[in-house]
Structures are given as structure tokens and as C-alpha cells.
Amino acid sequence: MTQYVTFTLGGALYGVDVTRVQEALRAHTRTRVPLAPIDVAGLVNLRGQVVLTIDLRPRLGVPPLAADAEPMMVVVQVDGEPVSLLVDEIGDVLEVGPERFEVPPDTLDVGLRRLITGAYKLESTLLLILDVDQAVAA
Amino acid sequence: MEDMDEIVREFLVESHENLDQLDQDLVALESTPGSRELLSSIFRTIHTIKGTSGFLAFSRLEQVTHAGESLLVDLRDGRRSMDQATTDVLLRLVDTVRDILAAIDHDGSEGAVAVEDVIAAIVDVQEQVPGEAKAAPAPAPAAVVPVQRSGPIEPTTPTVTVVVPPAPSAAPAPEPAPEPRAATVVSTPQAATAPAAAPEEVAAPRTSADSSIRVDVGLLDALMRQVGELVLARNQISLLASGADDVELSRSAQRLNLIAGELQEGVMKTRMQPIEHVWSKMPRVVRDLSAQCEREVALEMIGGDTELDRGLLEAVKDPLMHLVRNAVDHGIETPAERVAAGKPAKGALTLRAFHEGGQVVVEVADDGRGIDHEKVAAKALQRGLRTADELAAMGASEVVQLLFLPGFSLAETVTNVSGRGVGMDVVRTKIEGIGGTVDVETTVGAGTAWRLRIPLTLAIMPALTVECAGDLYAVPQVNLLELVALDSQRKGSAIEYVQAAPVYRLRGELLPLVSLAAVLRVDGPVGAAGRPARSGSQVIAVVQADQQRFGLLVDRVLNTEEIVVKPLSSRLKTLGVYAGATVLGDGRVALILDVQTISRRALTSDIELRRARAAVDVAKTVTLEQVLVVGLGGDRRVAMPLASVARLEHVRLADVELVGGREVVQYRGTILPLVRLDRLLGGYGSMSDPSDELLLVVYLEAGRSVAFVVAEILDIVEDDGSQHSDIEDSGLVGSTVIDGHVTELLDVRGAVLAADPTFYDVRADTSAVVPEAGLTGAGSRFDLVGAVR
Incomplete structure (x- = not known):
């Protein structure tokens, strides 16, 4: 059994291994980083620590965030440093067993296949498992 | 296994420290060969490593230290004395030990470090003893040594097999190993005290261990x-x-x-760690190098206890090493050359560290041949780095700065020490990378001093916060020279363009401008060729990077503050333009700009600009001159060439004395004649003395001074000579319009003569040869002097 922190992004449910997640909180004011790649949403001050914020939307092919939206942040650990992911809403921590796991279908876009390691078939929906390292990498 | 690793790690840390000490001790020992204290320290270090390596089953390490130890026993017991060959072989031993330790550090095993050669060399040196040493002790080592080494006279690989046998016996109990041998030595008369002293010293703890602990x-x-x-x-x-x-x-x-x-x-x-940690390697380096380059060098190290952040210390290590190598190889001449030049045969190399203005200054100075700026210029020309015109326009010290250009090398021949052209630019890049600066001061024939200025700590630094397109950025104070507010209303202070490159005239010099918004590609509408399309007031932050001064155009300057530098995520580091990030007082995150990178990115057309600047400079010198604008009361403004002004001073009215009808003040031990400019110029609405203080503009020439009394200092501006109108009036050479005011131009020469008619007498011959414009009117002005009197 594995535990996942879940969140929604553009209507789909995603999961991140609970051991990688440091915390989840309301989004802070971001300082934009000119010249940075499009998925870099800026820098936030997380209790004195400067944390890179990644907007997964462009990578996942989800339309950009509405200007007035108030996203949430899921702070994950990547290579020992915290990175914040912008998400729509934070969900529950789900515990799922391997019997419901399936590798991503071949029809999935190649770019997405790098980010999604697989899906758990929940009763009402699919839980897409996000590869944090890939999602944060350039 | 975890425990084992811990032990190995501790062993490595300790051994590395010991080896540094060993290097120092060995070099010191060479100059004081008889020092028992040093010998014991060296012996102890090698012995400790040997013992532990036996315990940890690093057999090669044990073999090699064992061989070294037996040589050291001979030394300690006085059977041989320290000489060049011995030092060499012992230093080689240290290097080998270091290699093995590095291998262990790398993958936990000793790797393939060859120890046979070193062991053979040690044995070789040891075998030479009978020939060199005094007659009496000679038989003793012969008797002791063969016990373990009867075979290995030939330095061939079989040596190892012969040396190996004693090793295992020493391994389980490293401590007893030296004891029996020390006992054997008792028979040697002059070493009688040795056994008594040795164990005691072995047991003596290192004093620093008592008062300090190791912290991760x-x-x-x-x-x-x-x-x-x-x-x-x-x-x-x-x-x-x-x-x-x-x-x-x-x-x-x-x-x-x-x-x-x-x-x-x-x-x-x-x-914080003392810089000694880095310097401790220097005696060894200097010794090896001077032997290699056939130099005689006395190394002096002053201020080794000056402390630096350990991260910075690490970053300074390589540049310092490079500078020291450079000084020995290029700076200091061969003994023969030195004697011929009337200097002592032994060159002096001085390392100095001290605090200055919140920074640590590390100086590497030699008394060698210095750097000939003409050679540098020739080389720069030959390499096509600068044109002949550019070089002609540069001062000697400016030319020497070219040494910091990538790929620049003065060495005629490439030695394996230096001269490959990878050098000073790397030094500079590294030092600037940690927010420091490098400069060089040199006198041909007298020596060269390289000066590194390093911030005390990397973690906190002073910075200027600026605003650009609504975002805040921090500019490290170390890069900042000055700020210039651009007032779009003011005539003559606008941005000009040399082809497409924006420039600003800063005190007569063209300053290339870089719009931060354009570099960061923010703020959308940026005009063609990177011209800032925005209007309104802006600020030029004049910054310096890579010896290149330029103006960074920003929207607004907020303030300077101490910022805590936070590292950037590796993804953002690759962007290059940011040196880090920081959290400002209000909790906002601001990016710290990397001025070096911005300079390199934005000023690629540097050469173009230089050419253009040189052309403009020629045109400008004809018409532009910087002038100091002063007020004389009653809205009267007078401008005088800034070049003739030495200082601005306040003196108390009470200090003014009368000498022969003239007003003077005592000033820095001399008598300074005063000129009341308002009276001299026959002023209207004469200047009153509102306070009991006089404001003086001190004019200095040929060591003598005259002071003009003025009411107020207004501005320093550029005066365009073509706009002058000629006013035939006493004391003035004309008038012009500066900032919308009619401003009279003072004839300094005439005014000076008014105060001191003999002022120019000492230079009378030169002024007669050079017909100056001001000279023609001197007569009329002299009349005016009479009137004042």
C-alpha cells in the first residue's frame, strides 16, 4: 500500500508520493523570474526560505490559470531542496494498493508520459501519479 | 559496516590535517635541520598514519609510511641530518600518502596508487647515509637498517616484496614497533637522550584538541x-x-x-577560519617551485590569523595558489639577475592579510621585476585584443589591467608552472564570483602586488534595491560606483546614442548604458535595438564589472540594506543573470543581479562602442570641459574649470589674518592667500558674510595654493565651449548658459595673480613659451588687483 497526497489541476486528480511532500498551503505572493522557462511561476518566501514555484499547467497541457484564481501550493522535496507546485485544490491523502495500478496508456502524449508514471483506478475517477523529479526538471 | 566507515572518515579528516602540518614542518626543518621538536612532530604524524592504516588494513599506505618512518628514525636519532635529498623524498612520501588518502576518500579502497617508486627512493636515500654521515654513527644505521632491508639496494619492483614482511608484524600493534628500534639506538652515544624524549612526545596531545571540537x-x-x-x-x-x-x-x-x-x-x-588554513600549503609550494624555477625565495606570511568565512576561504584557495606560483615563476628573477639589478639574491614574497573597510584584503607581493606595461600593450596589440589607438589612450595602470583578459599571457615560454594563458582571468572570475575584487599594482624593477578584496562572509552582503518594471532587484554594493538620476526635463542630461548603443555623458566620459528591462526582457514595449521605449524619470546605477564601467538603467532606487543571500534553485542558476535571491524586510523575495554576467551579455558590442567613444572623445575634448559652478551672492554665477580645483574647504572667519594688506589663512602648515571673487570681479550686490565661516575653493598648482572665497557651490557641469560668448571683462574669459543661467567663466590664472602676483613666476619661462589665451589680458587684470588693494 502506498500513500499519496492528492490534488486537482484542470479537473484531473493527481497524486504525489506522501514521503516527498513537505507541506501544502495557500499560495504566497510570487516574485517573477524574468528569462526563466515558462513553467517557472516565480519565487516565494516560505518562512524565510526562497522557494522555486513551478506551474505544472503548461507541461500538463492545461490552460493557464485565471488571473483572479487563488491556487494552492504543494511543497515537495527534490534533491534536498523544497520546490512548490501550483495546484487548484488540495485533496485527501489516499492509500491505494498495487492491484489497482496501471501504467499510463500508450495513447498518452509523449511529453505527459514522462510526467505521469501511471494511474490508480479509483471508484469514481483516475488518480494520476506524478513523477515529481520529472515535473520539476527543466 | 556503518561504524567502519565512520572510523575511516575520521582517519581521513585527521590525516589530511596532519599532512598539511607535515608539509610545513618538513620545509621548516630544512632551514633548521637540528630541530628535535619538528622532527618529533613529523615522526609522530607519520607514525600515527602508519599505525591507523595498519589497523584499517590499508597495506600500501602502511608500507609507504613504514619506509618513511624508518628514514625518520635515522633522522631523529641523529644518524643522519636533513639535506635536500632527504626533504625531497619525504615530501614525495607526503604526496603519495595524500594520493592514497584521496583514493580511499573516493571509493574506500587504496586504488592503484603506486608506492613502489617512493619506497625505493626512500631506501635509496637511506642507503646513501654511510657515505655522507659522520664516521662514528655510520655503522649504527648499517646495523639497524639491514634488519629489515638487506635486499633492496636496487630500486626495482622486488623492493616491495622485501618491504612487505615487516608490515604485518607492525600492523596489529603499531605502538611497539618504534620502541625496539629506539632501544637499539641507545648504543649510539649522541642519541642517548632520544629514547627518553621520544615516547614522552608521542604521548603529548595536540593542544588544539583540548579546546575545540569538530562540527559537521x-x-x-x-x-x-x-x-x-x-x-x-x-x-x-x-x-x-x-x-x-x-x-x-x-x-x-x-x-x-x-x-x-x-x-x-x-x-x-x-x-570563520583563519586564512592560515590556506596559507599552510604555501611554504611547500614556494619551496618546490623555487627549486624548479631556480629561484631563491624567502616567503613571509603576515596576518595569517585573519578570519574568513570557510566557504570563501575555499574559493580563495586556488586564486591565491595561482598568484603565488605566478610570483615565483614570473615575478621574482633568478638570483643572477637580481644581483645584477642590485637586489639581494633572495627574492621576497610576502603574503599579507588584513581587515579593511568591512572586507578582507589578501595581498601577494613580490620584489621582483614588475610588469612592464609596454610589454603588456605590445602583447595586447599582437593578440588583437586592443587597437593601437585604444592602447595609446590608456594609462599605464589601465594597460596592466589587460592582464585579466581571458587568454592573456606575458610569458615568452610556457612552463608547466605558468604561462599558458589560463590564469589571471580565472583568478578574477573566481574572486568576483564570491563578490570580491582583484587589482594589481606594479613598478617595473621593484615588484608587483596583487590585491584580493574579499567580503567577510557570503551569507550577508550590502546591496542596493532597485525597481524595474514593477519588480524589485538587488544590486551588490561591491559592483556599485554611483547613482545618477536622469531628469527627463533637464536639457543636456538625456541619453544619447552611438549608432544603436545608448550612452550617457558622465563627467565628460561616455558611459555605455544597459537597460535592465531590456536585459531581462520585461516591460513589453522595448523599442528597436534595445532602446528603452519608456519615458519619465529613470536612474542610472553606475556599476563596474570586469574592469568595464557601465550604467544600469532602472526605474527607481529604493535603498541600500544588508541582505541575506539565499541560493537559487539550480534551474535558475543556469540563467546566469541572477547571483541569488533574498528576502527583503517586508517579506518580498527579490532577485540579486549578477552584474558580471549582465555586463558580458549586454556589452558584446564593446569594441564597437570603444571605437565610437574614442572618436567622440576626440571631438569632445575640443568643446567640452567640466566646470565647477559657484555662486557669489545676488544670483551671480561663476564657473571655473574643475581641473584647476584641488579642494573645497570651510574656514572660520576668525582665522583670516591680514598680511601686507592681503587676506590669508593658515592652512595645513602653509599660508593660503584668499581671493574674494565677488570683489575681484567688481561684483554687483556684493556677497555678505552670512555666517562666521568662509567657503573656499582651493586651487593648487606646483605645490602652492590660492583660495577663492565664494558664497556657495552650485554644481559640476559640462561646459560646451562652442556656446561661449566673449565678454571683455576683467577676470573673466567669457560667459555661457549653464542650466538656464548665464554663467561667467572665471579666468583662473588672472584671479590667482590677483591674490599672489608672484604665483606664476617660478614657471615664468614655460608660460612665456606657451602663449595662453588668458595671458593677453593679464595686464588689465593686474590693474584690477591694484583697485582691490
């Missing part, structure tokens, strides 16, 4: 981070407390303020 660097870094956060939290609390009426709160905030400050200081101190 990661822990210190974490502490530093937390203190940084605490400081930020404190700033916020202070802000809140200052707005509230609560006395208790503000008292608590004050205490928090104090404690956090002290804590910050204390934690920073824990990360």
Missing part, C-alpha cells in the same frame, strides 16, 4: 540559515512593534533585536 559543516550551514530566518522574523517584529503603542511589546522587540544580532554574529564567527 552541514550543521553550521543549517544554523546560519536559521539565523538568517530569525533575523528576518526579527525585522518584521520590529516593524510591528514600532507601529504599536504597547510598551511591553516594544521592549520585548528590542531585546529580541539585541539577542538576534548577537546570535547572528556568533554563528557567523563559527564559520
Whole structure:
């Protein structure tokens, strides 16, 4: 059994291994980083620590965030440093067993296949498992 | 296995420290061959390594240290004395040990480091003893040594097999091994004291171990981070407390303020290490190099206890090493050359470290041949780095700075020490990478001094916060020279263009401008060729990077503050233009600009600009001159060439004395004649003395001074000579319009003569040869002097 922190992004449910997640909180004011790649949403001050914020939307092919939206942040650990992911809403921590796991279908876009390691078939929906390292990498 | 690793790690750390000590001791021993203390220290170090390596089953390490130890026993017991060959072989031993330790550090095994050669060399040196040493002790080593080494006279690989046997026997009990041998030596008369002294010294603990503990660097870094956060939290609390009426709160905030400050200081101190840590390698390096380059060098190290943040210390290591190598190889001449030049045969190389203005200065100075700027210029021309015109326009010290260009080397021949052209630019890049600066001062024939200025700590630095397109950025203070406010209303202070490159005239020199918005590609509408399309007031932050001065165009300047530097995520580091990030007092994150990178990116057309600038310069010198505008009361303005002004001073009216009808003041031990400019120029609405102080503009020439009394200092501006109108009036050479005011131009020469008619007499011959414009009217002005009198 594995535990996942879940969140929604553009209507789909995603999961991140609970051991990688440091915390989840309301989004802070971001300082934009000119010249940075499009998925870099800026820098936030997380209790004195400067944390890179990644907007997964462009990578996942989800339309950009509405200007007035108030996203949430899921702070994950990547290579020992915290990175914040912008998400729509934070969900529950789900515990799922391997019997419901399936590798991503071949029809999935190649770019997405790098980010999604697989899906758990929940009763009402699919839980897409996000590869944090890939999602944060350039 | 975990425990084992821990032991190995400790062994490595300890051994590395010991080896550094060993290097120093060996070189020191060469100059004081008889020092028992040094010998014992060396012996102890090697012995410790040998013992531990036996225990940890590093057999090669044990073999090689064992061989070294037996040579050291001979030395310690006086059977041989220290000489060049012995030092060489012992240093080689240290190197080999270091190699093996590095291999162990790398993958836990000893790797394939060859020890046979070194062992053979040690044995070789040892075998030579009978020939060199005194007759009496000679048989003794012959008797002792063969016990273990009867075979290995030939330095061939079989040596190893012969040396190996004693090793295992020593391994289980490293301690007893030297004892029996020391006992054997008792028979040697002059070494009678040795056995008594030796064990005692072996047991003597290292004094530093008692008062200090080893702390993991990661822990210190974490502490530093937390203190940084605490400081930020404190700033916020202070802000809140200052707005509230609560006395208790503000008292608590004050205490928090104090404690956090002290804590910050204390934690920073824990990360400080004396620069000695880096210097300790230098005697060895200098010794090896001077032998290799056939130089005689006396190394002096002053201020080794000056402390630096350990991260910085690490970054300074290589540049320092490079400078020292360079000084020995290129700076200091061969003994023959030195004697011929009337200097002592032994060159002096001085390393100096000291605090200055919140920075640490590290100086590498030699008394060698110095750097000939003409050679540098020739080389720069040959390499096509600068044109002949550019070089002609540069001063000697400016030319020497070319040494910092990538790929620049003065060496005629490439030695394996230096001269490959990878050098000073790397030194500079490294030092600038940690927010420091490098400069060089040199006198041909007298020596060269390289000066590194390094911030005390990397973690906290002063910076200027600026605004650009609504975002805040921090510019490191170390890069900042000055700020110029651009007032779009003011005529003549606007941005000009040389082809497409924006420039600004700063005190007569063209300053290339870089729009921060354009570099960062923010603020959408940017005109063609990177011209800032925005209007309104802007600020030029004049910054310096890579010896290149340029103006960074920003929207607004906020303030300077001490910022805590936070590292950037590796993804953003690759962008290059940011050196880090910081959290400002209000909790906002600001990016720290990397001025070096911006300079390199934006000023690629540097050569173009230089050419254009040179052309403009020629045109400009004809018409433009910087002038000091002063007020004489009653709205009267007079401008005088800035070049003739030495200082501005205030003197008390009470200090003015009368000498022969002229006003003078005593000033820095001389008598300074005063000229009341308003009276001299026959002023209208004469200047009153509103206070009991006089404002003086001191004019200095040929060591003599005259002071003009003025009412106020107004501005320093550029005066365009073509706009002058000629006013035939005494004391003036004309008038012009500066900032919308008619301003009279003072004839300084005439005015000076008014105060001191003999002022120019000493230079009368030259002024007769050079017909100056001002000279023609001198007669009429002299009349005016009479009138004043």
C-alpha cells in the first residue's frame, strides 16, 4: 500500500508520493523570474526560505490559470531542496494498493508520459501519479 | 559496516590535517635541520598514519609510511641530518600518502596508487647515509637498517616484496614497533637522550584538541540559515512593534533585536577560519617551485590569523595558489639577475592579510621585476585584443589591467608552472564570483602586488534595491560606483546614442548604458535595438564589472540594506543573470543581479562602442570641459574649470589674518592667500558674510595654493565651449548658459595673480613659451588687483 497526497489541476486528480511532500498551503505572493522557462511561476518566501514555484499547467497541457484564481501550493522535496507546485485544490491523502495500478496508456502524449508514471483506478475517477523529479526538471 | 566507515572518515579528516602540518614542518626543518621538536612532530604524524592504516588494513599506505618512518628514525636519532635529498623524498612520501588518502576518500579502497617508486627512493636515500654521515654513527644505521632491508639496494619492483614482511608484524600493534628500534639506538652515544624524549612526545596531545571540537559543516550551514530566518522574523517584529503603542511589546522587540544580532554574529564567527588554513600549503609550494624555477625565495606570511568565512576561504584557495606560483615563476628573477639589478639574491614574497573597510584584503607581493606595461600593450596589440589607438589612450595602470583578459599571457615560454594563458582571468572570475575584487599594482624593477578584496562572509552582503518594471532587484554594493538620476526635463542630461548603443555623458566620459528591462526582457514595449521605449524619470546605477564601467538603467532606487543571500534553485542558476535571491524586510523575495554576467551579455558590442567613444572623445575634448559652478551672492554665477580645483574647504572667519594688506589663512602648515571673487570681479550686490565661516575653493598648482572665497557651490557641469560668448571683462574669459543661467567663466590664472602676483613666476619661462589665451589680458587684470588693494 502506498500513500499519496492528492490534488486537482484542470479537473484531473493527481497524486504525489506522501514521503516527498513537505507541506501544502495557500499560495504566497510570487516574485517573477524574468528569462526563466515558462513553467517557472516565480519565487516565494516560505518562512524565510526562497522557494522555486513551478506551474505544472503548461507541461500538463492545461490552460493557464485565471488571473483572479487563488491556487494552492504543494511543497515537495527534490534533491534536498523544497520546490512548490501550483495546484487548484488540495485533496485527501489516499492509500491505494498495487492491484489497482496501471501504467499510463500508450495513447498518452509523449511529453505527459514522462510526467505521469501511471494511474490508480479509483471508484469514481483516475488518480494520476506524478513523477515529481520529472515535473520539476527543466 | 556503518561504524567502519565512520572510523575511516575520521582517519581521513585527521590525516589530511596532519599532512598539511607535515608539509610545513618538513620545509621548516630544512632551514633548521637540528630541530628535535619538528622532527618529533613529523615522526609522530607519520607514525600515527602508519599505525591507523595498519589497523584499517590499508597495506600500501602502511608500507609507504613504514619506509618513511624508518628514514625518520635515522633522522631523529641523529644518524643522519636533513639535506635536500632527504626533504625531497619525504615530501614525495607526503604526496603519495595524500594520493592514497584521496583514493580511499573516493571509493574506500587504496586504488592503484603506486608506492613502489617512493619506497625505493626512500631506501635509496637511506642507503646513501654511510657515505655522507659522520664516521662514528655510520655503522649504527648499517646495523639497524639491514634488519629489515638487506635486499633492496636496487630500486626495482622486488623492493616491495622485501618491504612487505615487516608490515604485518607492525600492523596489529603499531605502538611497539618504534620502541625496539629506539632501544637499539641507545648504543649510539649522541642519541642517548632520544629514547627518553621520544615516547614522552608521542604521548603529548595536540593542544588544539583540548579546546575545540569538530562540527559537521552541514550543521553550521543549517544554523546560519536559521539565523538568517530569525533575523528576518526579527525585522518584521520590529516593524510591528514600532507601529504599536504597547510598551511591553516594544521592549520585548528590542531585546529580541539585541539577542538576534548577537546570535547572528556568533554563528557567523563559527564559520570563520583563519586564512592560515590556506596559507599552510604555501611554504611547500614556494619551496618546490623555487627549486624548479631556480629561484631563491624567502616567503613571509603576515596576518595569517585573519578570519574568513570557510566557504570563501575555499574559493580563495586556488586564486591565491595561482598568484603565488605566478610570483615565483614570473615575478621574482633568478638570483643572477637580481644581483645584477642590485637586489639581494633572495627574492621576497610576502603574503599579507588584513581587515579593511568591512572586507578582507589578501595581498601577494613580490620584489621582483614588475610588469612592464609596454610589454603588456605590445602583447595586447599582437593578440588583437586592443587597437593601437585604444592602447595609446590608456594609462599605464589601465594597460596592466589587460592582464585579466581571458587568454592573456606575458610569458615568452610556457612552463608547466605558468604561462599558458589560463590564469589571471580565472583568478578574477573566481574572486568576483564570491563578490570580491582583484587589482594589481606594479613598478617595473621593484615588484608587483596583487590585491584580493574579499567580503567577510557570503551569507550577508550590502546591496542596493532597485525597481524595474514593477519588480524589485538587488544590486551588490561591491559592483556599485554611483547613482545618477536622469531628469527627463533637464536639457543636456538625456541619453544619447552611438549608432544603436545608448550612452550617457558622465563627467565628460561616455558611459555605455544597459537597460535592465531590456536585459531581462520585461516591460513589453522595448523599442528597436534595445532602446528603452519608456519615458519619465529613470536612474542610472553606475556599476563596474570586469574592469568595464557601465550604467544600469532602472526605474527607481529604493535603498541600500544588508541582505541575506539565499541560493537559487539550480534551474535558475543556469540563467546566469541572477547571483541569488533574498528576502527583503517586508517579506518580498527579490532577485540579486549578477552584474558580471549582465555586463558580458549586454556589452558584446564593446569594441564597437570603444571605437565610437574614442572618436567622440576626440571631438569632445575640443568643446567640452567640466566646470565647477559657484555662486557669489545676488544670483551671480561663476564657473571655473574643475581641473584647476584641488579642494573645497570651510574656514572660520576668525582665522583670516591680514598680511601686507592681503587676506590669508593658515592652512595645513602653509599660508593660503584668499581671493574674494565677488570683489575681484567688481561684483554687483556684493556677497555678505552670512555666517562666521568662509567657503573656499582651493586651487593648487606646483605645490602652492590660492583660495577663492565664494558664497556657495552650485554644481559640476559640462561646459560646451562652442556656446561661449566673449565678454571683455576683467577676470573673466567669457560667459555661457549653464542650466538656464548665464554663467561667467572665471579666468583662473588672472584671479590667482590677483591674490599672489608672484604665483606664476617660478614657471615664468614655460608660460612665456606657451602663449595662453588668458595671458593677453593679464595686464588689465593686474590693474584690477591694484583697485582691490
